[in-house]
Amino acid sequence: MNFEPLQNTRIIDAALGKEVDKIPVWIMRQAGRYLPEFRELRSKYDFFTMCQTPKLACEVTLMPIKRFELDAAIIFSDILVIPKALGMQIELVSGRGMVFPSPLKSPADIDTLQPINVKEKLSYVFEAITLTRHSLKGKVPLLGFSGAPWTLMCFMVEGESSSTKSKAKSWLYKYPEESKRLLDLLSDIIIEYIVGQIEAGAQMIQLFETLAEYLNKSMFDVYCLSYIRKINASVRELLKKRGIPEVPMVIFAKGAHFALKELSESGYEVVSIDWTVSPEEARKVMNPNVTLQGNLDPCALYAAPESLKQVTEKMVSTFGKKRYIANLGHGIYPDMDPDNVEVFIDAVHSF
Ligand code: CP3
Numbered sequence: 001m002n003f004e005p006l007q008n009t010r011i012i013d014a015a016l017g018k019e020v021d022k023i024p025v026w027i028m029r030q031a032g033r034y035l036p037e038f039r040e041l042r043s044k045y046d047f048f049t050m051c052q053t054p055k056l057a058c059e060v061t062l063m064p065i066k067r068f069e070l071d072a073a074i075i076f077s078d079i080l081v082i083p084k085a086l087g088m089q090i091e092l093v094s095g096r097g098m099v100f101p102s103p104l105k106s107p108a109d110i111d112t113l114q115p116i117n118v119k120e121k122l123s124y125v126f127e128a129i130t131l132t133r134h135s136l137k138g139k140v141p142l143l144g145f146s147g148a149p150w151t152l153m154c155f156m157v158e159g160e161s162s163s164t165k166s167k168a169k170s171w172l173y174k175y176p177e178e179s180k181r182l183l184d185l186l187s188d189i190i191i192e193y194i195v196g197q198i199e200a201g202a203q204m205i206q207l208f209e210t211l212a213e214y215l216n217k218s219m220f221d222v223y224c225l226s227y228i229r230k231i232n233a234s235v236r237e238l239l240k241k242r243g244i245p246e247v248p249m250v251i252f253a254k255g256a257h258f259a260l261k262e263l264s265e266s267g268y269e270v271v272s273i274d275w276t277v278s279p280e281e282a283r284k285v286m287n288p289n290v291t292l293q294g295n296l297d298p299c300a301l302y303a304a305p306e307s308l309k310q311v312t313e314k315m316v317s318t319f320g321k322k323r324y325i326a327n328l329g330h331g332i333y334p335d336m337d338p339d340n341v342e343v344f345i346d347a348v349h350s351f
Contacts, residue, residue, distance in 0.1 A: 001130065001201060004138035010071045011141055014325050015204060015248035015269045015291050023316055023324060024071035025348040026143070027341065028252075029331030030064040031076050034338060037063050047092045048084065051077050057128035058135055065140060067338065068345050072141050072204070075129050075197075079147030079208055082189055083156050085121040087114040096160060103159030107171075107178035113185065118192035125193075126200035133201035144202030146193050148209035148253075149186040149227045153179070165214045172215075172223055179223065187227050191234045198235075199244050206250040206272070207231065210330075213255020220259055225266065228253070232267035250293060254330060264290045275329030279318040292319060295329040296344070301336045305343045312347035321351075 006012070010024035033039055038060060042050065050056045060076040080098055084090050093099045104110065119126075133142050147155075157168040171179045194205050212224050228251055239246050251263055252272035263271050264286035271290050273282050275297035282292055300311050316326055326348040332341070 001133075003133050003201060006138045006141060006203070008071055008140045011204065011325055012248060014323065015250070017289065017291065017323050020321065022349045023321055023326050023351055025326040025345055026070050026072040026074065027064070027332055027344075028074075028328055030068075030070065030074060030341075031060045032332065033334035034332055034336045034341075035063055035067070036338075047078075048081075048090070051081060051128075052124045054124060054128040054131045057124075058132040061128075061132050061142075062135060064341075065136070068342055069349065070140060070345065072143050073132065073136060074143040074145060074206075075125070075132060075202065077125055077128065077145070079145070079152065079210075080155060081122060081125060082147060082152055082186065082193065085116050085118070085189075087112070088156060098155065098160065100156065100159040103167075104157050104182075107175050107181075110178065110182050110185070116189065118189055118196055122193055122196065126196050129197055129200040129202050141203035142201060143204045143206060144194070144197035144200075145206040145208060146190050146197075148207050148224065148231070149183040149190065150215070150224045151209050151211045152186050152190075153182055154211045154214075156182075165211060169214060172219060176222075183223060183227055187231055187234075190231055191238065194231070194235050195238045195242070195244070198239060198247050199242070202247065204248045204250065204270075205235075206252055207268075209251070209253040209256070212253040212259075217258040220253075220256055221262070224253060224256070225259060225262055228263070228268075229266045236267075252293075261285050261287070270325060272327065273329065279315065283319075288323075291323040291325060293325040293327050295327070298328045298330055298332055298336075301328075301332065301340045301344065303340075305340065308340055308343050309347045312344055313351060316348055316351045 010020045013020050014024050057076045061073050065073050080090055089101050091099050154165050154168040209224055248269040250270040250272055251268040254274050257277050270293050272293035273295045275295050
């Protein structure tokens with residue numbers, strides 16, 4: 001595919017360990033409800049309709065890029081497009097979040113998941129990526145993403161938000177082999193999905209293992225890390241086989257403070273960390289050949305501008321300018337003030 005050359009390569013350079021003129025920055029969930037223009041468009045469309053309509057997904061992806069000096073765009077979509085593609089019904093219910101009316105109740109339900117052709121079933125995401133690449137005209141790189149297997153399994157088994165994830169975790173204890181069968185099935189789809197996004201024009205990929213924080217180290221090794229590794233290796237292998245150039249990959253395993261070293265040796269160029277990990281500790285234990293991403297406590301965006309500026313400056317000075325991408329330690333919340341996003345971005349860039 002023919003796209004315009006990239007004008008801002010900071011994020012890609014930082015991911016690959018090259019020098020940058022300024023520290024690059026983007027924000028998890030940068031296109032979302034904290035933006036009045038998003039809420040305005042969202043009032044007219046259902047959430048998944050927005051994801052499934054490339055023109056709308058593109059428009060939303062560009063919203064934060066028009067407003068702020070961000071160094072990357074992230075395609076507007078959701079990690080739950082995969083369970084949806086497998087035939088599961090999902091509704092975004094106000095006040096309850098994502099609800100699956102018929103979650104997986106026992107391993108026998110794994111067989112109700114429909115075998116899919118990723119290229120066809122998720123073609124709307126690929127089309128949205130290609131359209132957005134063209135619309136960006138090379139201004140900043142476009143990131144693609146996917147949920148990681150354990151995080152998707154959690155949603156598919158829990159059915160709605162839960163503070164303990166005890167249903168999904170009970171599967172790991174009661175049905176370890178069947179759980180692995182489900183995680184393997186999801187991994188195979190995720191691999192094709194990521195390759196499809198890269199083929200469509202995604203210039204960096206982030207894998208979200210958001211619910212890693214519910215597991216201990218030994219469970220994480222078996223049910224997360226092995227799949228995180230496999231996905232990375234298989235994506236690269238498939239890209240090579242199909243003659244598609246590789247792109248940097250980011251792993252964000254929220255709460256996996258016990259596996260920083262392992263994550264930094266799992267094949268990803270970038271490891272994203274949450275705010276509970278100190279930058280010093282992360283640099284000390286991790287492979288020096290990975291780039292770190294993170295990790296401002298999102299709630300720092302509630303601070304007055306002057307103190308937000310101070311905590312941001314402290315954070316970036318501790319990480320340093322080399323092998324670093326500034327971000328929050330998790331997604332921005334809907335009630336945050338867009339003006340403070342600008343304060344955060346400016347504080348990073350002026351360091
Ligand atoms: O910058 C972006 O906005 C990119 C798009 C993006 C969304 N979701 C849009 C969205 C990305 C990268 C995600 C990832 C995602 N989705 C994760 C992993 C990252 C994380 O933040 O933990 C998870 C766990 C989900 C699942 C999900 N999506 C839930 C549980 C919910 C409902 C609760 C909530 O947070 O609102 C969503 C909805 C969702 N995804 C919205 C957006 C903008 C809100 C939609 C709305 O209410 O209008």
